[in-house]
Amino acid sequence: MLRKLLIGTMLAGGLVAGYSATTYAAGGSVEVLHWWTSGGEAAALDVLKKKLESQGITWKDMPVAGGGGEQAMTTLRARVTAGDPPTAVQALGYDITDWAKQGVVGDLSDVANKEGWDKVIPGALQNFAKYDGKWIAAPVNVHSTNWLWINKKDLDAAGGKAPESWDELIAVLDKMKANGIIPIVGGGNAWNAATMFDSVVLSLGTDFYKASMVDLDPAALSGDKMVEAFTRLSKLRSYVDDNFSGREWNLDSAMVIEGKAGMQIMGDWAKGEFVHAKKKPGEDFVCIRFPGTQGAVTFNSDMFMMFKVGEDKKAAQLQMASDIMSPDFQSSFNVVKGSVPARTDVPDTAFDACGKKGIKDLAEANEKGTLFGSMSQGYASPAAIKNAMYDVITREYNGDIDPKEAAKELAAAVAAAKG
Ligand code: GAL
Numbered sequence: 001m002l003r004k005l006l007i008g009t010m011l012a013g014g015l016v017a018g019y020s021a022t023t024y025a026a027g028g029s030v031e032v033l034h035w036w037t038s039g040g041e042a043a044a045l046d047v048l049k050k051k052l053e054s055q056g057i058t059w060k061d062m063p064v065a066g067g068g069g070e071q072a073m074t075t076l077r078a079r080v081t082a083g084d085p086p087t088a089v090q091a092l093g094y095d096i097t098d099w100a101k102q103g104v105v106g107d108l109s110d111v112a113n114k115e116g117w118d119k120v121i122p123g124a125l126q127n128f129a130k131y132d133g134k135w136i137a138a139p140v141n142v143h144s145t146n147w148l149w150i151n152k153k154d155l156d157a158a159g160g161k162a163p164e165s166w167d168e169l170i171a172v173l174d175k176m177k178a179n180g181i182i183p184i185v186g187g188g189n190a191w192n193a194a195t196m197f198d199s200v201v202l203s204l205g206t207d208f209y210k211a212s213m214v215d216l217d218p219a220a221l222s223g224d225k226m227v228e229a230f231t232r233l234s235k236l237r238s239y240v241d242d243n244f245s246g247r248e249w250n251l252d253s254a255m256v257i258e259g260k261a262g263m264q265i266m267g268d269w270a271k272g273e274f275v276h277a278k279k280k281p282g283e284d285f286v287c288i289r290f291p292g293t294q295g296a297v298t299f300n301s302d303m304f305m306m307f308k309v310g311e312d313k314k315a316a317q318l319q320m321a322s323d324i325m326s327p328d329f330q331s332s333f334n335v336v337k338g339s340v341p342a343r344t345d346v347p348d349t350a351f352d353a354c355g356k357k358g359i360k361d362l363a364e365a366n367e368k369g370t371l372f373g374s375m376s377q378g379y380a381s382p383a384a385i386k387n388a389m390y391d392v393i394t395r396e397y398n399g400d401i402d403p404k405e406a407a408k409e410l411a412a413a414v415a416a417a418k419g
Contacts (some may be wrong), residue, residue: 019345025055025319027316028057028058028313028315030058031060031062031088032059032087032088032090033062033064033072034063035063035065035071038269041269044333044334044336044338048329049061051323052316052320055323067192067248068376069095076089080102085308086307087306087309088306088320089305091137091305094378095378095383096131096137097382101131106307106317107135107136108136108321109135110318112135112325121344122142122366124373125139125303125342128301138321139325140302140304140330140333140334141330141341142362144298144358145377146203146290146298147265147267147268147270147289147290148169148264148288149265149266149270149274149286149287150162150256150262150263151257151262151285152286155262157179158176158179159171162288163291164294166232168291169291170235181260182240182255184240184262184263185240185255185261186249186266187240187394188247188249188252189248191390193390193393193397194389195249195377196266197229197376200229200232202296204229206296206372212226213381214380216381221411222410226407226410227403227404227407228403230402230406230407233393234403237397252264253274257277257279267300267374268338269337269339271287271354272336272337275335275336281353282353287357296371296372297361297365298373301342301379304320327345334351384417391413393406
């Protein structure tokens with residue numbers, strides 16, 4: 001208890017051992033392109049805006065709605081092509097690497113070296129935040145996708161036990177259906193269906209997830225286990241309401257928050273919606289790892305990629321990078337966002353039970369070698385391959401192709417995308 005108190009006090013004063021903030025700017029402005037437009041996301045982003053404004057830096061907001069950021073990346077391409085990139089852009093995984101290859105991103109090494117980012121950011125994130133040995137992005141958080149969010153009242157009415165296996169999940173879904181509520185929501189667009197598929201594939205084994213989603217092994221992509229994964233995805237689809245198509249992930253979350261739907265398979269940005277609605281874990285909702293994925297984590301980290309900008313914008317840009325990586329921000333932002341800190345030296349003091357579980361699961365998966373980049377969030381393979389998978393997954397989810405055909409097409413689509 002004393003340790004927690006001590007860390008809490010140190011954290012409050014931004015005094016995490018060995019950390020010292022850098023001051024680059026006391027003025028100027030940053031233009032930020034992002035897709036954080038839901039209630040929870042906007043509340044989290046406000047933490048960063050307020051921090052910058054307290055330093056006299058004006059925030060020029062450039063929100064582009066759309067779960068997963070596909071529309072945001074399209075807008076970014078237009079801005080960069082016009083030779084007018086924003087100061088900072090929310091980006092994920094291989095998208096960051098692709099931009100770095102084009103030589104249009106800035107160099108954050110000065111602030112990274114001064115503040116010792118190499119020592120506190122896990123290697124799995126550095127693989128994307130650094131390019132050619134230089135820091136090019138500031139990691140804000142670590143999200144993970146293999147979560148199941150369950151309305152507590154609906155779960156209690158369905159027996160009260162959170163499912164730990166596929167069979168137990170189906171039993172709870174059947175009970176919720178009998179109780180007259182929508183058992184599960186999701187899959188409204190390709191990104192959402194792919195986010196669900198992350199968990200279904202992982203629940204069939206960590207080796208299978210790595211072989212199929214990370215190593216892109218043709219046998220794993222086309223084999224019987226992938227047929228089973230698609231069969232299970234279709235089974236989940238059979239419990240979803242008929243109005244799912246086109247519904248954004250945060251509207252799914254709202255249905256679970258209100259109890260209209262029993263559960264949602266979604267990354268822990270969904271938790272941000274529950275927090276924003278003032279819901280409490282254990283009382284209003286239950287957060288568990290998707291059944292069968294306990295002990296493993298499929299992760300994605302939101303990073304602010306900093307583009308090459310004129311001298312007049314550099315100080316404010318570096319100040320933003322420094323602010324993002326400060327321990328106090330990493331705690332206060334992630335408590336609201338539903339994710340966990342990107343820094344490994346931030347205590348879980350301010351986090352609720354789900355947040356504490358997220359931090360613990362991440363550390364354990366990192367330790368055990370069961371931490372994988374999320375396919376659906378662009379941390380397992382480059383966009384061309386990710387989008388090829390999205391296309392097959394969403395067609396199977398919508399019943400246009402059956403599981404056997406889907407597994408065959410998945411292997412073919414990945415092979416074609418690999419070129
Ligand atoms: C993810 C992103 C989250 C959240 C989510 C829904 O890719 O990492 O921060 O924005 O999309 O849009």
